[in-house]
Amino acid sequence: MKVLVTGATGNTGRHVVRGLLERGEDVRVLVRDPAKAPGGDVVRGDITDPAEAAEGVDAVYFLWPFYSAEGIDKAVKPFKDKKIVYLSSVAAEDGGFWGEVEQAIIGVTDDWTFLRVTGLATNTLGWVEQAKTGTVRAPYGQAKRSLVHEKDVADMAIEAFTEDHAQQIYLVTGPEALSQAEQVKIIGDALGKPVRWEEQPLGEARAHLGEEFAASALPYWASLVDEPEPVSLDVAKVTGHPARPFDDWARERFS
Numbered sequence: 386m387k388v389l390v391t392g393a394t395g396n397t398g399r400h401v402v403r404g405l406l407e408r409g410e411d412v413r414v415l416v417r418d419p420a421k422a423p424g425g426d427v428v429r430g431d432i433t434d435p436a437e438a439a440e441g442v443d444a445v446y447f448l449w450p451f452y453s454a455e456g457i458d459k460a461v462k463p464f465k466d467k468k469i470v471y472l473s474s475v476a477a478e479d480g481g482f483w484g485e486v487e488q489a490i491i492g493v494t495d496d497w498t499f500l501r502v503t504g505l506a507t508n509t510l511g512w513v514e515q516a517k518t519g520t521v522r523a524p525y526g527q528a529k530r531s532l533v534h535e536k537d538v539a540d541m542a543i544e545a546f547t548e549d550h551a552q553q554i555y556l557v558t559g560p561e562a563l564s565q566a567e568q569v570k571i572i573g574d575a576l577g578k579p580v581r582w583e584e585q586p587l588g589e590a591r592a593h594l595g596e597e598f599a600a601s602a603l604p605y606w607a608s609l610v611d612e613p614e615p616v617s618l619d620v621a622k623v624t625g626h627p628a629r630p631f632d633d634w635a636r637e638r639f640s
């Protein structure tokens with residue numbers, strides 16, 4: 386099987402490439418900068434126009450790294466009747482652009498698998514410079530998230546390519562929901578220093594995050610104060626190993 390990996394330079398894609406190569410699969414990567422390619426046979430291109438990269442492949446690890454579904458039909462058309470494993474979001478449950486991307490994929494193939502992630506542990510990398518100063522200032526410290534290790538997402542994708550997971554929607558999460566303040570404390574433990582959370586006023590957070598991202602992220606985080614992100618057993622069911630805890634992720638990164 387020849388698998389095209391999009392987002393191959395990114396958090397999950399690099400592990401998908403490595404895992405597939407380790408299993409002896411034929412891997413092609415679609416990258417904007419070939420110098421950053423993590424391996425496999427390299428096609429320079431853009432995910433909005435992947436026709437050349439899609440030629441001759443049987444399957445694709447598909448990322449849609451935008452906040453709108455505009456242009457999705459052109460991007461999925463070259464994968465007609467191929468296997469598509471899409472890194473989606475739990476937000477697709479409520480439709481939105483995530484749902485539109487999923488529907489576009491369903492429109493071109495019956496062999497799709499959706500990996501609906503709650504949040505990637507790598508999102509917390511944005512706090513690291515602040516953490517080194519001993520304080521992280523950000524909004525909604527009591528929002529509870531079930532952050533997932535990027536290697537677990539990759540393990541799910543590899544299973545989806547190597548076994549039959551057609552038309553399956555998986556909820557891909559870490560093993561527990563931790564408040565953002567708890568996540569920061571764990572990062573501090575891994576860095577070997579106490580780090581405290583300081584609640585950031587929303588106006589300041591909006592300016593810091595940018596209007597477009599803040600408009601979706603802030604209400605979502607607010608909702609997680611009373612209703613934590615779900616914790617799913619799909620990683621364990623599909624991969625045969627439990628989801629990796631956030632403190633393992635933090636220790637791997639910072640210790």
Ligand SMILES: NC(=O)c1ccc[n+]([C@@H]2O[C@H](COP(=O)([O-])OP(=O)(O)OC[C@H]3O[C@@H](n4cnc5c(N)ncnc54)[C@H](OP(=O)(O)O)[C@@H]3O)[C@@H](O)[C@H]2O)c1
Pocket residue numbers: 391392393394395396397398415416417418421430431432433448449450451472473474475502503504505507508
């Ligand atoms: N972060 C989360 O918590 C979360 C939750 C749910 C779903 N997701 C989904 O997961 C995806 C990956 O998120 P991430 O934060 O881990 O990012 P990432 O995969 O680390 O980075 C984005 C990847 O997409 C590539 N890329 C960006 N624009 C591209 C374009 N126009 N054409 C081709 N490649 C392009 C980047 O390549 P370059 O090296 O060229 O920049 C990079 O490899 C998101 O797009 C989102 O759809 C994320």
